[in-house]
Amino acid sequence: MKNYHFKISNFAWIVSIGLLLMVFLGASISVAEMPKKLKIATILATGPDEPWDGALLEALKIVKAEKPYGLEINDPVYSEGVWGDSAEAVAKLYAKKGFDIVWLHSTYSDQVKKLMNKYPKTLFVVVGSGNQGLGKNQYWVYMRGHEPAYIQGIVSGMMTKSNILGAVASFPADDVYDAINSFIMGAESVNTNVKRKVSFIESWYDPPKAKETANAQFSAGADNILMISAAFESCTENKIFCHGYYKDWLSMAPDSIMTSLTISWVPHLRWVIDEWVKAKAAGKPFNGNMEPKWFSMAEGGSDIVLSDKLPADVKQKAMLAKQQILAGSLAVPLITTPIASN
DSSP, X not given: OHHHHHHXXXXXXXXXXXXXXXXXXXXXXXXXXXXXXXXXXXXXSSOTTSHHHHHHHHHHHHHHHHOGGXXXXXXXXXXXXXXXXXXXXXXXXXXXXXXXXXXXXXXXXHHXXXXXXXXXXXXXXXXXXXXXXXXXXXXXXXXXXXXXXXXXXXXXXXXXXSSEXXXXXXXXXXXXXXXXXXXXXXXXXXXXXOEEEEEEOSSSSOXXXXXXXXXXXXXXXXXXXXXXXXXXXXXXXXXXXXXXXXXOOTTTSTXXXXXXXXXXXXXXXXXXXXXXXXXXXXXXXXXXXXXXXXXXXXXXXXXEEEOTTSOHHHHHHHHHHHHHHHHTSSOOOOOOSOOOOO
């Protein structure tokens, strides 16, 4: 019994000391206050007229109006047409000016790598392929359009008369190949005879070059073209069907554009803000992701708009595929390997 009593006494003493330490530490460590304001600056590779960049600026306005966590968020602040050393200088300037989040809307990991340790209180965001996971205060997001691109392929496969489909894209990158692969897979799911023409204009935004490339594909027999690089004059002039990308283009050429794949950066922004608030509220360093974060159709990252001029059976097939993707009964494979003409 004596020995048992001794153990209890020692245990009680240890607990008492522990409680005293907790009181002492509680008195000396202040709980981080929830921030009330959030300042976001963006660096754009092209500018507001380019759909990829324009969609981000639109998303910033939406999230500002939502006031997540009651935060007061500034109106969009951005620099456009910025690359290389200039991007590093602009990002550094935004960090020095006290912007909480500096969103670099393309391939900018090389620039962030030089700044992140100097500005640990700034959360940097990079977007898309060509970046690398750096962790710490760099976060990495992707846009994946492969799910709605699959539906665009279904429409193309059913609408084509030549059985030759085209794709005009910016650069050969994995977040471009995913859409082209899905577009062709969707077409092949309804038409096993389709062939493809795949071209890259080697520019983020060059409508004249995109038109020239689409004309070349038309000359090679393509009568349905996925226009990842926005330019639809070729579609109307050659009286072929085209499919838009990144935004709703249907009103631009209603007789030619049969579908548009739309994107939203809203879920990406919400996620980044969640991460920023989480770190600030806990008083801890940022913990950036090493693998890119993206959001599916079901999560609001992308969608598809269908023309009212589609034949009823085509529209029905496309809507069924959309419903199945949203329900999870149709899983569109994410394939990022290069695909060429055949």
